[in-house]
Amino acid sequence: MFLGEYQHTIDTKGRLIIPARLREGLGDRFIITKGLDSCLFVYPPDEWSNIEQKMRSLPSTRADTRAFVRFFFAGASECEFDKQGRILIPSNLREYAGLEKDVMVLGVSSRVEIWSVERWKQYSSESASSVEEIAEKIVDFDIGI
Template identity: 85%
Template structure:
């Protein structure tokens, strides 16, 4: 399980340190892809395989399902952590997520998310007022909250 929020800088070559606590769960190789909310998602290989199986069950006859699968898989790439605990974030993914200098790395249950600091702060600001409303809506899922 991934949790926590960490601040790091991405260098001019696109290398980003992955916090040690998150590296353990991601493993030496993992998948990074375009995520929702203009951030990047990183999945350990087992989680990615499970997600891939679920995506395969989507009806390919539906245009929205095809579009989502294309979005998710076309942006995906395998990453390896180097000896300094860094990954190279491809230019197309950096551009999509707006990763230029300051990056927020967060653990979110089964995945890690990479956010530009600016977008993360804006997201938190915008969602802070609606968290209680969201909690009320998802109470039907019996999460024990």
């Protein structure tokens, strides 16, 4: 499980240090892709495989399904760590997420998310006021909060 919030910088070559606690769960090779809310999602291989299986079961006859599957898979890239614990984020993904210098690396249960600091602050600020309302909506899922 991935937990925590870490602020880091991305260098001019697009390399980012991933905190050691998060690196352990990702393994040697992992997948990075466009996420929702204009951030990047990073998955260990087993979780990526689970997502892939679920996506395959979606009806490909629906235009919205095809659009989402394209969005999610076409931009995906397999990555690995260098000796310093950095990853090279492909330029198309850096552009999508607005990653320039300061970034937030978040542990979010089954994945890691990478955000520009500006977008993360804006998202956090906007969502903070509705967290209780969201919790009320998902209480039906009996998550034990």
